[in-house]
Amino acid sequence: METLRNRLEQIVGVPLRIKQLTKQQTESVYHQKERQESPQQTNGSNNALEQDSVFRNSVVVDEVIWFPLYLKSGHAYVMEAPVQELSSEASQLIELLVSQVRPKATVPVSVQGDEEREIQRFSAWIIDQLDQERGDIEIPEDLELKRRLTGEMIPFLLTCESVHAADVNRGQLKKLLKSYFDGEVVLVPLRSHEWLILAKKELVIGAGEEKDEESAESETDMLSAFCLGLYELIASEWVGTFHLSVGPSFSPAKWLLSMVALLRETIFLGRTFHVAEHVHFPWELLLERLIYSIPVDQRRLFLEQAGDHGVLFSDNETLSTLETFFQLDCNVSETAKRLYIHRNTLLYRLDKIKQETGLDVRSFGDAVLVKLTMLLYKVTKRK
Structure with a gap:
């Protein structure tokens, strides 16, 4: 947003600044927008405010014009400009560009709550089964998340050993993953600072049908490159020491627990034998696994x-x-x-x-x- 502000300021020749509104200003601007577009939906509740974090129109207040950017913790952030110095064409240009970069509307709170509860149930089941060393149990039918784990998927395990890991929350990480994978992924937090990532095979390496030795080698090469790119993205986004592992394509409904156990062991072996590396692959640690046994x-x-x-x-x-x-x-x-x-x-x-x-x-x-x-x-x- 700051980069956009600088560029727009140079183009239109008018001073611009990013401003955080008070909650009262945010609510009044929100209600003004609701009355203009859909008066019957205005209820003044905090939930309604959080559910519609995208403002579509600029708002003139006194001698300034606000171009809404995003909503965070009940506060609206806007790009502010002096209305008298801004031409109609410049205002339309800013409106257009801001609308292209601002976040999309959030998922309704009730839907987010249902998904979060299901993720937590799924996470608790995985942790409980692994603590009891049960690696051969299929996902039970009463876990709703099982319906999303169909076909072949690629598993990733991400851990962070730094105190700065507290800055990484599931929402931020999922948004980053969606951008990198260019599609929806399943993100399950496990232990403290540990996340399981499940992605459809076609999002990572395509949906090839061949299963010969040559294609298997090609798959590991693509997974290695994809994983290295993902690590670089995560490490550049947050301060901390991260470790990342990836497994071959598999059917999660039956083999999820054993795969998570394998990825945990892979990160452990990688950290033990190769302390300078942060991305670890199970197919490269076979001798290390034998030595440790x-x-x-x-x-x-x-x-x-x-x-x-x-x-x-x-x-x-x-x-x-x-x-x-x-x-x-x-x-x-x-x-x-x-x-x-x-x-x-x-x-x-x-x-x-x-x-x-x-x-x-x-x-x-x-x-x-x-x-x-x-x-x-x-x-x-x-x-």
């Missing part, structure tokens, strides 16, 4: 037998080099490019690792051993 005593025994390379892995430069090297399939040239170093510098680092550990990560067997040792060190020694 090993009992603690067995992990420590393996580290003792493989050799304690804690000093090596505690060095950030070495750890970053190894992680990038493994991420790029042990390709020396590509790793050097990614790290912005000369190829010989990378070879020097790898030779240094060989001297200190006796393991050459350019050899497949030694690379596997170093990778396992590095993951075990992350989950064992860091504790």
Whole structure:
């Protein structure tokens, strides 16, 4: 709105400002509009005011003209201009442009209340079933939300570990998601600062019918790109540390609980093994899932037998080099490019690792051993 105000002010050559009206001014302006358009609907109630947050017409008050922008917490926000300095053409231009950017009319309060209660019931059911470790139960018929979970859907799980997460409410998040997905999604708050997002498959990757290996790989690539874009949008909108995970397309009526459990585990594993990353994919954490399933005593025994390379892995430069090297399939040239170093510098680092550990990560067997040792060190020694 402020950007629009600046541009309009330059175009019409008249000083404009965004003003918050008092509740009394807001109510009087609202009633004036109602009498002009539909007198019989005017009842003066707060609910009526909240239900119609879109003003269609500008209003002249004393020597100024108000172009209503939006309604928030019972207060109207308007763009104000001196009526004597504004030509009829300029007034029509402002009216037109403001009408294009102001929020649409809100859903009636009663409808919002019914939907909110159903979302809360659905959320409570998910939490209760997962707390009891019931991952194979279908959604019961008495939950109305089940009717919206038809066909194949894409699940996302969003968490926030920052104190600023209190600024993120369901309404704001749903509005942002609707814009990004370009369609309606189901948003279910779970635990504190945790949200489950369910979107129709066609909104994310289209409604392809093939299910061969090649199409499955293509689906994960599209999901990865879509999820990264969604994370960037959320992280730019609110201050906080967010983590986001996405799962493959599935049928929520039967597999919802197991999918939520998988996404929770994915975020946990991602935060444990890859602390610098914030977007986590279950198909990229298979080895980490296996490592974490090993009992603690067995992990420590393996580290003792493989050799304690804690000093090596505690060095950030070495750890970053190894992680990038493994991420790029042990390709020396590509790793050097990614790290912005000369190829010989990378070879020097790898030779240094060989001297200190006796393991050459350019050899497949030694690379596997170093990778396992590095993951075990992350989950064992860091504790």
